[in-house]
Amino acid sequence: MKPARDRKVEILAVGSEMLTPHFQDTNSLYLTKRLNDLGLDVHFKTIVGDHWDDLSLAFKQALDRADLVIATGGLGPTKDDRTREVLASVLEQELVFRDDLLKTIEKRFARRRMKMPEVNKKQAYVIEGSVVLENKKGTAPGLWLEADSNIVLLLPGPPYEMEHMFENYVWPRMQAFKKKYVHRRVIKTAGLTESRIETLLMNLYPKIPDVQLTTLARPGQIAIHLKSTSDKSLLQATQKVEQASKLVCDILKEGVFSTEGEELEEVVGKYLQKRRQTLALAESCTGGFLGHRITNVPGSSSYFLQGVLAYSNQAKTDLLDVSSETIEKFGAVSPQVAKAMAAGIRKRAKATFGLSITGIAGPDGGTTEKPVGLVYTALGHNQDVLVKKNLFLGDRNAIKFQASQKALDMLRRHLLGKSKP
Amino acid sequence: MKPARDRKVEILAVGSEMLTPHFQDTNSLYLTKRLNDLGLDVHFKTIVGDHWDDLSLAFKQALDRADLVIATGGLGPTKDDRTREVLASVLEQELVFRDDLLKTIEKRFARRRMKMPEVNKKQAYVIEGSVVLENKKGTAPGLWLEADSNIVLLLPGPPYEMEHMFENYVWPRMQAFKKKYVHRRVIKTAGLTESRIETLLMNLYPKIPDVQLTTLARPGQIAIHLKSTSDKSLLQATQKVEQASKLVCDILKEGVFSTEGEELEEVVGKYLQKRRQTLALAESCTGGFLGHRITNVPGSSSYFLQGVLAYSNQAKTDLLDVSSETIEKFGAVSPQVAKAMAAGIRKRAKATFGLSITGIAGPDGGTTEKPVGLVYTALGHNQDVLVKKNLFLGDRNAIKFQASQKALDMLRRHLLGKSKP
Numbered sequence: 022m023k024p025a026r027d028r029k030v031e032i033l034a035v036g037s038e039m040l041t042p043h044f045q046d047t048n049s050l051y052l053t054k055r056l057n058d059l060g061l062d063v064h065f066k067t068i069v070g071d072h073w074d075d076l077s078l079a080f081k082q083a084l085d086r087a088d089l090v091i092a093t094g095g096l097g098p099t100k101d102d103r104t105r106e107v108l109a110s111v112l113e114q115e116l117v118f119r120d121d122l123l124k125t126i127e128k129r130f131a132r133r134r135m136k137m138p139e140v141n142k143k144q145a146y147v148i149e150g151s152v153v154l155e156n157k158k159g160t161a162p163g164l165w166l167e168a169d170s171n172i173v174l175l176l177p178g179p180p181y182e183m184e185h186m187f188e189n190y191v192w193p194r195m196q197a198f199k200k201k202y203v204h205r206r207v208i209k210t211a212g213l214t215e216s217r218i219e220t221l222l223m224n225l226y227p228k229i230p231d232v233q234l235t236t237l238a239r240p241g242q243i244a245i246h247l248k249s250t251s252d253k254s255l256l257q258a259t260q261k262v263e264q265a266s267k268l269v270c271d272i273l274k275e276g277v278f279s280t281e282g283e284e285l286e287e288v289v290g291k292y293l294q295k296r297r298q299t300l301a302l303a304e305s306c307t308g309g310f311l312g313h314r315i316t317n318v319p320g321s322s323s324y325f326l327q328g329v330l331a332y333s334n335q336a337k338t339d340l341l342d343v344s345s346e347t348i349e350k351f352g353a354v355s356p357q358v359a360k361a362m363a364a365g366i367r368k369r370a371k372a373t374f375g376l377s378i379t380g381i382a383g384p385d386g387g388t389t390e391k392p393v394g395l396v397y398t399a400l401g402h403n404q405d406v407l408v409k410k411n412l413f414l415g416d417r418n419a420i421k422f423q424a425s426q427k428a429l430d431m432l433r434r435h436l437l438g439k440s441k442p
Numbered sequence: 443m444k445p446a447r448d449r450k451v452e453i454l455a456v457g458s459e460m461l462t463p464h465f466q467d468t469n470s471l472y473l474t475k476r477l478n479d480l481g482l483d484v485h486f487k488t489i490v491g492d493h494w495d496d497l498s499l500a501f502k503q504a505l506d507r508a509d510l511v512i513a514t515g516g517l518g519p520t521k522d523d524r525t526r527e528v529l530a531s532v533l534e535q536e537l538v539f540r541d542d543l544l545k546t547i548e549k550r551f552a553r554r555r556m557k558m559p560e561v562n563k564k565q566a567y568v569i570e571g572s573v574v575l576e577n578k579k580g581t582a583p584g585l586w587l588e589a590d591s592n593i594v595l596l597l598p599g600p601p602y603e604m605e606h607m608f609e610n611y612v613w614p615r616m617q618a619f620k621k622k623y624v625h626r627r628v629i630k631t632a633g634l635t636e637s638r639i640e641t642l643l644m645n646l647y648p649k650i651p652d653v654q655l656t657t658l659a660r661p662g663q664i665a666i667h668l669k670s671t672s673d674k675s676l677l678q679a680t681q682k683v684e685q686a687s688k689l690v691c692d693i694l695k696e697g698v699f700s701t702e703g704e705e706l707e708e709v710v711g712k713y714l715q716k717r718r719q720t721l722a723l724a725e726s727c728t729g730g731f732l733g734h735r736i737t738n739v740p741g742s743s744s745y746f747l748q749g750v751l752a753y754s755n756q757a758k759t760d761l762l763d764v765s766s767e768t769i770e771k772f773g774a775v776s777p778q779v780a781k782a783m784a785a786g787i788r789k790r791a792k793a794t795f796g797l798s799i800t801g802i803a804g805p806d807g808g809t810t811e812k813p814v815g816l817v818y819t820a821l822g823h824n825q826d827v828l829v830k831k832n833l834f835l836g837d838r839n840a841i842k843f844q845a846s847q848k849a850l851d852m853l854r855r856h857l858l859g860k861s862k863p
Contacts, residue, residue, distance in 0.1 A: 309733025320806070327756075382737075
């Protein structure tokens with residue numbers, strides 16, 4: 022067996038449905054993350070259907086170019102599920118029947134008061150010399166095989182079954198291959214552009230040579246992924262990342278909204294919950310998307326009181342007390358109307374804070390003066406109403422996201438200011 | 443060159459970022475669809491990074507097992523972009539400099555009043571004997587190569603560039619490989635379970651042996667994909683699919699909401715727009731998600747008047763005239779409150795229709811009597827208020843989707859009933 026340090030990994034996703042335009046392999050993203058946690062890199066990913074010859078060829082080539090091959094899928098009971106059989110044939114090994122496995126599968130059906138269908142019997146066959154990995158979430162057992170210089174894992178295709186099996190029966194065994202200790206942290210920011218962050222962090226890079234820094238940007242949110250590895254100890258990897266994390270946070274200051282993986286709506290929710298303060302919304306062009314995000318957080322009912330989707334001008338007047346004169350004079354997409362909406366909903370709902378959004382989400386409705394992407398966001402609190410003018414790029418969904426993000430970030434920054442000594 | 447009928451296709455996605463947990467190849471889904479349109483099936487998909495040896499090996503194995511190899515990515519100007527160089531080395535061909543390509547790239551920069559960076563010069567090198575595919579959306583030209591029995595395409599990685607190049611310069615050339623004429627149609631349904639559809643369609647299968655029928659299900663929506671191929675003519679493939687489509691629609695009746703690919707909110711929007719009718723919403727547990735979906739449709743402002751996110755009981759009383767006695771007696775999640783919400787918003791907004799949703803989206807807040815997933819949806823119109831009791835499975839997001847889907851479907855079915863003679 023090759024030393025652990027040289028292990029090349031290939032992930033093999035088996036299933037003809039993943040060779041159609043409709044389905045994509047997602048198991049490999051999860052597996053890659055966990056392999057990276059051990060300091061192992063993935064070198065190849067192959068997606069192949071359940072044709073015998075193709076699958077056989079894919080296994081042969083994977084065994085040839087990788088030391089650790091992890092295959093997912095094709096362990097089910099149907100005749101199209103043949104990963105086990107093909108691998109046995111490639112390795113010139115026998116499939117052996119295991120009575121204990123059959124009993125386990127039968128029991129699984131019995132617990133649901135069902136008789137095991139005859140077809141499931143094939144799941145009790147394993148490749149000679151392999152270690153069986155228990156499947157607590159389904160009927161297909163996994164296999165762990167060591168063949169010549171290779172290690173091959175067969176895991177079930179359904180993500181729920183695969184992840185449970187991996188965490189409980191693969192992860193502990195994989196510790197022996199640990200190449201490095203790995204530590205990561207994700208720093209999420211709002212209100213800063215990618216180029217601004219790039220400029221601000223420029224001088225930092227030479228100071229953290231041992232930390233890998235990856236920036237993942239989407240309009241309205243930029244996440245900085247920090248990762249470090251150590252041959253010696255987890256402590257060393259952790260120290261390097263945490264030191265870099267502190268430096269990044271010091272530079273980006275209040276641009277950072279999370280270092281713990283939370284979404285912006287969760288962070289705002291935590292602040293509000295802690296202070297027992299409440300929130301009400303007045304949305305126009307986002308049409309409910311901000312409310313949707315806020316109510317995605319379990320427990321949001323303790324601070325979110327109500328929202329109004331004031332799509333028509335009449336609704337802005339009826340539900341938010343925006344005067345029709347203001348709308349007529351400045352237009353529905355104006356700082357004046359945004360402010361009146363935030364103040365109106367705050368007062369009507371008797372909430373600590375009122376957030377409002379009015380703008381043009383496109384694709385139609387823009388003019389030279391008020392183009393698609395022009396959005397006003399406003400925050401009303403007990404002393405004032407703040408308003409921001411924004412010009413967002415992208416399609417309707419991208420504009421909705423950025424608008425909701427901006428409104429949430431205005432509230433977060435306000436709450437942050439208040440929380441300072 | 444092998445005859446067209448035997449072509450095996452492999453898609454090779456090149457880029458180290460796609461071997462991390464953060465990025466996924468999506469180009470292959472688009473390419474697969476277009477290849478399928480020609481009657482060509484994809485046999486392998488490989489994802490590989492930009493290491494020379496790995497990429498070289500991936501090309502060798504792809505050329506060995508496929509007749510048509512389509513690689514995306516790695517054509518950029520940086521030193522990590524080496525798809526061109528690796529393929530040239532694998533084929534033992536020379537890279538030749540093309541002055542006309544350099545001029546095109548320089549012009550592209552000039553149009554944006556920029557000087558071409560020196561690094562971009564490498565994009566003017568092409569593999570000897572290849573056909574250059576113009577890139578109108580970026581600087582990296584694509585290549586079309588015929589080598590021995592293989593055809594190899596190099597396309598840029600950014601989807602926008604790749605798709606434009608494919609449609610304009612690859613698609614016309616690929617017509618020569620057309621194996622079959624293909625026609626498809628997608629039938630979308632709501633309000634029917636997968637097993638119900640399975641049962642209803644059981645007797646249909648023998649009647650349409652030449653049509654491939656694939657069911658894609660998500661809770662709340664089941665899509666039936668029909669596809670047929672013909673060696674002779676497009677008309678033949680079309681006739682087979684359209685005949686099957688008619689049979690499916692006749693069986694599933696009003697369960698079908700679209701045969702043209704629209705979302706449910708679009709279908710409902712079209713009905714409303716056509717009749718110049720209006721809609722108002724009262725959402726509780728969906729928290730704005732229904733409004734978000736309705737306002738995702740461009741032009742929705744012509745029929746969507748307003749929505750209310752009545753998260754708190756107070757809001758239900760203040761904004762929707764739900765009496766506090768009703769809430770106290772039956773609870774906020776009850777048919778009575780759902781009906782009062784729908785009637786309340788309809789009256790307040792002076793809308794033709796009022797839709798309401800109240801329920802328990804979880805993960806907390808459920809009881810034995812009112813479990814997580816219990817959702818009441820109601821539709822108010824000028825004669826009555828209809829209410830449905832639903833028990834949805836899944837996480838918070840799945841419940842929100844199913845609830846919004848059910849509310850929209852109640853409205854669709856009502857509108858459909860009215861439109862009958």
